[in-house]
Amino acid sequence: MKRIFLVAFSIITLSSMGQELNFNKWSLDIGAGVHDIAHSLSPGYTIDRPSLWQANIGVRKMFNENFGLRLGFGMNKIEGNATSQPFEATFTRFSLEGVMNAGNFLNFQNWTKRLNLLLHSGVGFGSIDNAIPFNATADTNWHFMLGFTPQYRLSDRLSLFFDYSILFNYFQNRTFNNQNVSGFRHVNSTIFNTSLGVSFAIGKYKRHADFWREKTDSNVAGELNDIKMRLEKAEDKITVLENTKPIVSKEVIVKELDKRYVKKDELTLKQGEVITASNVDFIKELLNRGYVNVYFDTNKTDVQKGSMGAINYLKQFMLDNPSRTAVLVGYADETGDADRNQSLSEKRAKKVFDILVAAGISANRLTYSGGGVDASVTEGARQLARKVRFLIN
Template identity: 50%
Template sequence: MKKTITQILSITLLLSCVFTLSAQNSKDKYDHWAIDLGAGIHTVGASLSPGYNPSLFGQGSLGIRYMLNNRFGLRLDLGYSSFQDEAALPFKSNYYRASLEGVVNMGDVLKFHTWTNRFNLMMHGGVGAASLNITEPTDNGGDPMMALNFGITPQFRINNRMSLFLDFSSLIHFYQDDNFDGGPNLSPRESNISLFNTSLGLSFALGKNKQLADSYFMEEVVVNDELEEIKNRLAAAEKEIEVLKNKELAATPNQELIMTELDERYVRKDEADKYANVVTGSNVDFIRQLLNSGYINVYFDVNKTRIQDGSLNSVNYLKQFLIDNPTVNAELIGYADETGSEERNKTLSQNRAKRVFDVLVAAGISPARLSYYGGGEDKSVTEDARQFARKVTFKLK
């Protein structure tokens, strides 16, 4: 028994050292620490004498988890099980375990966020120590053993701080001398799947952010390398505009040339004629009318918040217009197609608007001049034209 206690304390100390070295980054928008509390049923898979059938109920677990990021983490898993059977020779036994496990957020690996924001899947596995203490019909004084623990954990997000989970775990024991009923284990040196645990429980985030790392979607943050890529694409678009400005056409001033190019790209001749009465010498009103009327939009792929390459010029055009007109503010409205749920479309459309907002701010536009919100599903287009619904539109003020 002393050996078991020593092993458990060693695991706890090791986990504490790892957690101390992995101090939480204050910039993260999720909590690294979490508690997993579960209870349920167990089934003995091996090391049981013939004729015994222990009760299913009587197991619980406590997990103290630290997520290094929203995909990988470590956990100290503590468990207890109680076995008894009122057979011809009744028995009672208690089982204690502690293990250090690695945790993988498979929902993030498999991109569950592209089709759900409620369900998730975790996997865990590790090694630890266990002790089987027989109390009836005799007291064995404790049977220490080594244990491997593997499991999968489907989750349902209740809110950002709490998730309901259903855990399926298998425990493999080494060096088990006694059966769970107190009889001798005839093959103690052989490993076997001794226990199957099924637990229902809750996971709680611990921290000021009130956000579980497992349900946090990293695409909500503009990642540095992706932002750098967007900056490079914006720079390329600016070069194209510069080439356009420098075209030598004797009869057409540069400002008129840009407007002529805009007309050719975004406006049919009959539409341009319709708005001819608002064109002023500076063309500001005309450009405002084009932007507000939806001639220039930013488009996205299905379930994505990454701006399509062909839409970067639209973002750059708005950026340049705001630079040239410092008194003008812009509102960004995101939309989604009809394929998702109402809640999903609202979140996705807002994330798209936020992405354009981040790019404009990174390009030098003051955030005080910008606002954004998600408009949800764009009901102005039909199912056959849903690619035009996945967009962000502009409203100049």
């Protein structure tokens, strides 16, 4: 339990020190899409539902991660369809809206890092210009609008959005097809805009306010609980390993040597993968008992290519254990006279000695000698007699 609380305390401290307190507050929103209208069309005038097109652009500033303001400009092109009497109008508008980051209040941070939701509402001023059936002076009006904007973060600077907004126009003097309505002083109309667009974050910080999430107590509690569970599982595994007697086979030995020594320059040891004192004694015994030897061709002192790995075994072992020393003993087969075989065996040991020194092993840690003839093998196995073996001290 002490370890759990120590790790938990460290994480809380590091999180509070490294927590990002600043975010980008400005953004540019650009969108376009379709629209529909309700009311404000005379009999005989109809439009496609939905109709193309409408576009909008806005500059938004978030005062904090929850609330902000947006200044927007938009344009709708409204025209009759194939069954309608001809008309064409352009509705342009300016609006000022308050923006609420609903994703923060709905705790989106508990389940996503890329999705968010904004709500917006405000008022604006608009103008309707008719080109068909005839040009007329602009019909100005005021409007109230509201909407919601789901977002998807592509990067720290760029996000996609879908927006659905409703505009309620007031004090409109004519219909969209440019006709006055008798008996009414003003015409009220409703426009439904559906847009797809992109938001560009502006500022020097990494993250925009839309996706900046402050850690809450529930976040920290969840992280601590996860850490506690992982520590408990690790302690269970350690207990099992401590109570398990290792089973070692020759196949396992060879694979372990290949991993630690032959391919050590090619691989990075995983964290926690260390050579313990018991492993050192075990590998020392393997080398001393002749599991790993360097072999030569008949009457040659050049190491066979296939035996370079054996030299690398010893090199890595000596590098990992700087207090150890080694004796290199060379051998020859039974062919040839005794004096020549003694000289050949010593030259073979000297060859391995030179390679190890060139590889970075101090000459003071190595000695070599000739063992003469290895008579332990028969004529059919003389290849195994032409060797250098290792003795680790």
